[in-house]
Amino acid sequence: MQKLLIKGKQQLSGKISISGSKNSSLPILAATILGNSIKLFNVPLVKDIFTMIELLKFIGLTIKISKDKNSLEILNNDKNINTLAPYKLVKTMRAGVLVLGSLLSKYQKAKVSLPGGCAIGTRPVDLHLLALKKLGAKIKIKNGYIIAEAKKGLRGTTIKFPSISVGATENAILAAFQAKGKTILKNCATEPEIKDLVQFLNRLGGNIKIFSRKIIINECKKIKNKIRHKIIFDRIEFGTYIIAGALIGKKISINNINFSYIKNEINILKKMGVKIKKTKNSVIVAKAKKLNKINISTKPYPGFPTDLQAQLMVLMTQAKGTSKIKENIFENRFMHVPELKRMGANIKIKNKTATIQGPSKLTGAEVMATDLRASVSLVLAGLVADNRTIINRIYHLDRGYERLDKKLRKCNAKISRI
Numbered sequence: 337m338q339k340l341l342i343k344g345k346q347q348l349s350g351k352i353s354i355s356g357s358k359n360s361s362l363p364i365l366a367a368t369i370l371g372n373s374i375k376l377f378n379v380p381l382v383k384d385i386f387t388m389i390e391l392l393k394f395i396g397l398t399i400k401i402s403k404d405k406n407s408l409e410i411l412n413n414d415k416n417i418n419t420l421a422p423y424k425l426v427k428t429m430r431a432g433v434l435v436l437g438s439l440l441s442k443y444q445k446a447k448v449s450l451p452g453g454c455a456i457g458t459r460p461v462d463l464h465l466l467a468l469k470k471l472g473a474k475i476k477i478k479n480g481y482i483i484a485e486a487k488k489g490l491r492g493t494t495i496k497f498p499s500i501s502v503g504a505t506e507n508a509i510l511a512a513f514q515a516k517g518k519t520i521l522k523n524c525a526t527e528p529e530i531k532d533l534v535q536f537l538n539r540l541g542g543n544i545k546i547f548s549r550k551i552i553i554n555e556c557k558k559i560k561n562k563i564r565h566k567i568i569f570d571r572i573e574f575g576t577y578i579i580a581g582a583l584i585g586k587k588i589s590i591n592n593i594n595f596s597y598i599k600n601e602i603n604i605l606k607k608m609g610v611k612i613k614k615t616k617n618s619v620i621v622a623k624a625k626k627l628n629k630i631n632i633s634t635k636p637y638p639g640f641p642t643d644l645q646a647q648l649m650v651l652m653t654q655a656k657g658t659s660k661i662k663e664n665i666f667e668n669r670f671m672h673v674p675e676l677k678r679m680g681a682n683i684k685i686k687n688k689t690a691t692i693q694g695p696s697k698l699t700g701a702e703v704m705a706t707d708l709r710a711s712v713s714l715v716l717a718g719l720v721a722d723n724r725t726i727i728n729r730i731y732h733l734d735r736g737y738e739r740l741d742k743k744l745r746k747c748n749a750k751i752s753r754i
């Protein structure tokens with residue numbers, strides 16, 4: 337099993353180009369089932385994307401990957417379609433459940449493995465199923481599978497989600513795409529990745545509009561052929577590298593971004609005292625001379641993302657005073673804390689809140705990655721710590737970060753795979 341070895345305290349300088357968003361690519365890949373001939377650009381070639389490609393191939397799509405261009409060509413001739421998403425492909429990547437909406441919308445039936453829990457929480461799919469049922473699907477759960485059917489096709493309706501879910505909003509949009517008439521979704525997630533999915537579907541022939549937390553989907557009657565779409569940048573990858581720059585950057589320039597999606601995160605970092613200089617589509621960041629404490633709560637977009645909480649916590653360990661993070665989205669998302677404490681951080685957890693007392697001198701240690709974002713927080717801690725940090729189980733990292741060690745090495749970090 338591969339490990340990452342980091343020799344800390346090396347100042348970083350250079351350029352980092354942000355990859356396409358994993359969380360945008362996954363629902364858009366699920367949406368390609370709805371089309372016939374599609375080319376996607378700026379796709380991050382990380383493990384979760386390969387798992388989704390495998391799932392689409394299993395369903396019957398043909399996919400050509402251009403690794404050097406980060407592009408995918410996806411063909412669906414609607415022949416020999418298997419409306420099944422098997423356990424072995426959904427268990428490692430929950431986003432596999434998103435093919436449910438597309439398969440039901442286009443082929444009126446689907447059998448998709450229940451994704452089950454994962455390290456960060458129980459992560460149910462009740463909200464996904466609630467939306468599909470309201471659209472007219474008959475749903476049974478049998479032998480660990482969701483068996484869904486809509487013999488006469490789905491019908492547009494109004495659905496109000498009892499709470500906000502990214503995945504359920506995406507699945508509902510995909511299912512409603514070809515449902516008869518108009519669908520109105522209320523209390524939706526409106527993450528930039530959802531906007532990207534809607535833009536893609538509108539290119540495919542859809543008529544979907546987003547208003548604050550409401551999304552209106554008018555039935556798509558004619559699918560367009562030969563669609564080309566460029567995936568938006570990964571705002572979580574951006575947040576991770578800007579925090580690396582704030583921790584130990586001499587001067588890092590981060591490119592390939594769009595400010596309109598990351599205003600809130602940039603404001604929080606500025607409040608902490610991080611010096612950020614904006615240029616047209618990049619930012620320049622350097623180690624903050626003095627970091628201030630701050631309190632944040634994770635919330636659905638435009639609130640602070642749960643996917644950036646672990647990384648911000650590392651920055652808080654270097655800030656003067658007591659900072660707090662309240663995690664409102666997932667119930668078990670502080671698994672990086674015991675590992676950060678082993679590296680010298682002073683953190684206490686009570687219920688949903690982590691209290692971080694800083695600044696702490698971090699020292700290298702052998703640590704264990706537990707999930708995607710927790711693993712990258714250990715990389716950040718390793719970069720700023722004295723001596724050597726070894727991170728085990730880095731397959732978590734490879735699920736979502738494209739060439740992380742190469743990108744950091746280009747900025748003079750001493751990081752290698754062993």
Ligand code: UD1
Nearest residue numbers: 359431459460461462463464501502503504642643665666
């Ligand atoms: C997506 C992101 C993930 C991010 C999360 C929150 C992808 C591939 N993953 O995950 O990186 O951390 O949004 O921003 O885009 N819930 C229910 N019932 C449901 C669905 C969700 O109770 O049917 C709960 C979850 O347990 C969680 C909360 O709703 O507490 C939000 O989850 P959700 O927004 O659905 O996250 P995902 O779409 O799984």
